[in-house]
Every structure is written in structure tokens, then in C-alpha cells.
Amino acid sequence: MHDNFLVAGRDGLLWCYIIEPDKSARLCSLEEVNSYQGSGYTWVHMQSDEIDTALTLQKLGLAPARIESLCALETRPKVQDYHDGMLIYLRGINRNPEADPEDMVSLRLWLKERQIISLRRKDRRLLSVIDVKESLDNGECPPSPIDLLVNIVNCITDRISETVDDLDDELTEFESQDVPQNESRTRLMLARRQAAALRRYLAPQRDALEAVTRVCKHITDNQVHDIRMDYDRMTRYVEDLDLAKERAMVLQDELRNRIAEQQGMRMYVLSLVTAIFLPLSFLTGIFGMNVAGLPGTESPDAFTILAISMVIIALGITGYMLWKKWM
Structure with missing residues (x-):
């Protein structure tokens, strides 16, 4: 037993x-x-x-x-x-x-x-x-x-x-x-x-x-x-x-x-994204103000010009980051 x-x-x-x-x-x-x-x-x-x-x-x-x-x-x-x-x-x-x-x-x-x-x-x-x-x-x-x-x-x-x-x-x-x-x-x-x-x-x-x-x-x-x-x-x-x-x-x-490295990498990516979109947000903020005297308010091509300019700026910032090997 x-x-x-x-x-x-x-x-x-x-x-x-x-x-x-x-x-x-x-x-x-x-x-x-x-x-x-x-x-x-x-x-x-x-x-x-x-x-x-x-x-x-x-x-x-x-x-x-x-x-x-x-x-x-x-x-x-x-x-x-x-x-x-x-x-x-x-x-x-x-x-x-x-x-x-x-x-x-x-x-x-x-x-x-x-x-x-x-x-x-x-x-x-x-x-x-x-x-x-x-x-x-x-x-x-x-x-x-x-x-x-x-x-x-x-x-x-x-x-x-x-x-x-x-x-x-x-x-x-x-x-x-x-x-x-x-x-x-x-x-x-x-x-x-x-x-x-x-x-x-x-x-x-x-x-x-x-x-x-x-x-x-x-x-x-x-x-x-x-x-x-x-x-x-x-x-x-x-x-x-x-x-x-x-x-x-x-x-x-x-x-x-490892956890700190993963978190740091995520914060780094967010910082890069922020750096790219910060000037674009500034432009949209400027041209989004509802005040008189803004340029292009009477031109039908103003939005196209602004959008192309923002794409060029974004590509330019991205190219600069790649050149500096930040990405």
C-alpha cells in the first residue's frame, strides 16, 4: 500500500x-x-x-x-x-x-x-x-x-x-x-x-x-x-x-x-514618419486657415500645385534621410 x-x-x-x-x-x-x-x-x-x-x-x-x-x-x-x-x-x-x-x-x-x-x-x-x-x-x-x-x-x-x-x-x-x-x-x-x-x-x-x-x-x-x-x-x-x-x-x-531595442526601433520609425510629415502638416495648417489673403484661393490649379509641392518635399526629406543613412 x-x-x-x-x-x-x-x-x-x-x-x-x-x-x-x-x-x-x-x-x-x-x-x-x-x-x-x-x-x-x-x-x-x-x-x-x-x-x-x-x-x-x-x-x-x-x-x-x-x-x-x-x-x-x-x-x-x-x-x-x-x-x-x-x-x-x-x-x-x-x-x-x-x-x-x-x-x-x-x-x-x-x-x-x-x-x-x-x-x-x-x-x-x-x-x-x-x-x-x-x-x-x-x-x-x-x-x-x-x-x-x-x-x-x-x-x-x-x-x-x-x-x-x-x-x-x-x-x-x-x-x-x-x-x-x-x-x-x-x-x-x-x-x-x-x-x-x-x-x-x-x-x-x-x-x-x-x-x-x-x-x-x-x-x-x-x-x-x-x-x-x-x-x-x-x-x-x-x-x-x-x-x-x-x-x-x-x-x-x-x-x-531585446524589448528595449524593439521599443526603440518603433520609436525611431515613428520619429522618421513624424519628421517627414511635420513640414507637410505645417503647409496644410497654413493653407487651411480660413482668412482672407491666402495665395491661390482664386486659382483652380492651386490645389494641384500645393499637392505636388508636398510630394516633392516628402520625397526630398526621405532622400535626405537615406543619404544620411538614417533609414
Whole structure:
């Protein structure tokens, strides 16, 4: 059953697993988790903002200070090592319906030698955790809590990669446009905002992954290698987001310059038209005055002479502009 279809009760529980050393996993109850004495480990996934979540965490043996940290409203990626376990805050891409990817989902983890507890907030489902759950259901069971943590981090990093690549493709599409579209300014602003929002959490998350390799007491060389790989990937994504911000700024400046150039060209054309018709308007204004003494009022050829004179003047001004290369 997917996390999408699981609804936490008042106790905040979404699922509990017992993972045995033979790499088999089975769903279980909270009581079975508390009474488990095997050589495997347990995984409890919860909702942090239910009414009795704190009471459930207390039943799992967590100290009040740890419970308060796991149920905090706002978190930033970091790692804190304690004598009884390790507290880890991570952020994952929000792939929920009608959600913005930059609105990243918080995942809180409490890691011990034989147990891992993960929490997320209501209606903030993290698809990376669901992927790991499905792998357990398919028999792909990590041998230790740290390996389970590595799998979660890998899935989170993979989805971050997809989002960063999508952002890069969007900016590449902008760069290939010869003529800016009407909605380009808004889309560029959104892309720049998305890059900044993602980097806000990915930079400390990169540092948190590095801290895991330093402070975790039961980590093996292979696990360190896997987390280092995710650390290197996260570093590259942070650099890509920095570059994306710069590219978006350059594209915005180029778009503004293109718009200003188009507006300047239109004003230039209007100025040329005005320069050609200004003397003609002056002549029509003079001969259109309803006063006595105007020349040609009694001559039947006066209008023809005036019209021909105006055409000659217009052609003369146009020729002068062409000679000066103003047109």
C-alpha cells in the first residue's frame, strides 16, 4: 500500500517494519516494534503533526528533547549526534499534486543501531520514502538502518537530479529562442526563484551528508562511500543551481535589452514618419486657415500645385534621410 493511501491515526503511525538479517521485511504493529529482540532492525514511519505523535514517540523510548526536535514545525537540513542516537533533518523535492518543486518536503529521522524512525508532516508526502517502502515490499531490504538511510538519501538525490535537469532544460530552451515570447519574463522570474529556493536547502543538505560520515558511530567504509557519492552529487547540484541563477539573470537582462531595442526601433520609425510629415502638416495648417489673403484661393490649379509641392518635399526629406543613412 502506498503512502498516498495511508492515513495516520491519532498516534501518527503510517507504517512499521521489522527487517530481519536474512533481508526479509514484514509490516508489524508498534507493540511488535517495542518487543522486538531479534538481530535485525525496525523502521517506523510517522506523521509528525498528529495529536498523539509525541506520545507514540515516547512509547518508542525517545527522550522529550528528541521528541520536540522531531516534531518541530520548521527544520533545515542538519545532523546532530547524541549519546543515544543521531538526529537527521533532510529535504526532498515536493512531487505532490499541484505543488511547487521548490516547496521542499521536510523529512526528520532518528537513527539508532537497531532502529530508524522517520517523520513527515501531514499532506507532505515524500515520494522518495515511498520508493524505499516499495523496494522493501519487493524484497530489496537494506541490511542495517544506515543502509536504509543511504537508500532514502539516494532516492531523494535522484528526484533532486530530475528537478535540476528540468530547470536546466527550461533555461536552455530560453537561450535558444530567437524571438522572446510574451510569457518569457514571468517564466524566467519563476525559474530564478525556483533555483534560489532549491539552493537554500540543498547547500545545508550537502553539509549534513558530509556530517553523517563524520559523526555516525556504526558506519562502514562502503556506507561512507555511498554517502560521499551523494555528497558529490549534491555539490554538483548546488553548483548547477548557482549557474542556473546566473543564467536566468543574464537571460532576463538580454530579454530586457531585446524589448528595449524593439521599443526603440518603433520609436525611431515613428520619429522618421513624424519628421517627414511635420513640414507637410505645417503647409496644410497654413493653407487651411480660413482668412482672407491666402495665395491661390482664386486659382483652380492651386490645389494641384500645393499637392505636388508636398510630394516633392516628402520625397526630398526621405532622400535626405537615406543619404544620411538614417533609414
